[in-house]
Amino acid sequence: xxxxxxxxxxxxxxxxxxxxxxxxxxxxxxLKQPDLAAYRAAREGWRKTGxxxxxxxxxxxxxxxxxxxxxxxxxxxxxxxxLNLWAKANHAERFFSGKTRALHGTHLSTGDRMWSNLPxxxxxxxxxxxxxxxxxxxxxxxxxxxxxxxxCDPYTHHLLSGGDYHHxxxxxxTRAFATATGRSQREAEPFVHDVLNVFMCTGFxxxxxxxxxxxxxxxxxxxxxxxxxxxLLGALSACPGGDCGAEHSxxxxxxxxxxxxxxxxxxxxxxxxxPPVNGYLGIKDxxxxx
Ligand SMILES: [Zn+2]
Numbered sequence: 001x002x003x004x005x006x007x008x009x010x011x012x013x014x015x016x017x018x019x020x021x022x023x024x025x026x027x028x029x030x031l032k033q034p035d036l037a038a039y040r041a042a043r044e045g046w047r048k049t050g051x052x053x054x055x056x057x058x059x060x061x062x063x064x065x066x067x068x069x070x071x072x073x074x075x076x077x078x079x080x081x082x083l084n085l086w087a088k089a090n091h092a093e094r095f096f097s098g099k100t101r102a103l104h105g106t107h108l109s110t111g112d113r114m115w116s117n118l119p120x121x122x123x124x125x126x127x128x129x130x131x132x133x134x135x136x137x138x139x140x141x142x143x144x145x146x147x148x149x150x151x152c153d154p155y156t157h158h159l160l161s162g163g164d165y166h167h168x169x170x171x172x173x174t175r176a177f178a179t180a181t182g183r184s185q186r187e188a189e190p191f192v193h194d195v196l197n198v199f200m201c202t203g204f205x206x207x208x209x210x211x212x213x214x215x216x217x218x219x220x221x222x223x224x225x226x227x228x229x230x231x232l233l234g235a236l237s238a239c240p241g242g243d244c245g246a247e248h249s250x251x252x253x254x255x256x257x258x259x260x261x262x263x264x265x266x267x268x269x270x271x272x273x274x275p276p277v278n279g280y281l282g283i284k285d286x287x288x289x290x
Pocket of ligand 1: 151152169170238239241
């Protein structure tokens, strides 16, 4: 955090420097936009092919073939979820929260994409509907579906409290991924990555820049819907924080299940094809750039 009383004197032109207008780091105007109308048209006549109920304070995995859709649905009471995605055929390719944030901003909604890590960097999923899009940003700078948090984990909890808690999203995701892939928990753990915080309402405090959370506005029946751009293995944890209005990393909060629904459209969206992995080929053995 920034010092309340800085140790170093500001230069004479400090006000001028601070007044310099920001520029967007990664303008996405030239980024090929998803054809949302085509995606949505493909839903016509779709068929539900499966569903997975994620129990409170646990995680479950699910698979979605490329060209199909999945929804994460709020049931029972307000509950946030931590979502991980892997390429089904190559678990080294997984969701890259940081670059997704750099491209689409701190909180995602309809039309945004979940990008995979380097060297793949391609869309893994596209958000095709978000019933919480009305929330936008509140007076505190809070919004829903963030890519600024990481996932609650037992190590940070241990660091801050000295206690051991076994149902943090990190642990839940690790166990679920291990079960789904036949790996041990130790082998599975490094595959777990920073999440999309589904339904969670978060931001950074304006005065200190600290990560904050507040009770999610989600109501039963709300959902966020994704189109799978590649064959996906997903894992969703129903966070022990419940609505994340008070605390996480404990059994203190009221928790509810989350529902994952998978849908197959009668045909792929018009003009859509599985996106290829990133075209940059500069990193290879023996290559020295001039
Ligand atoms: Zn959590």
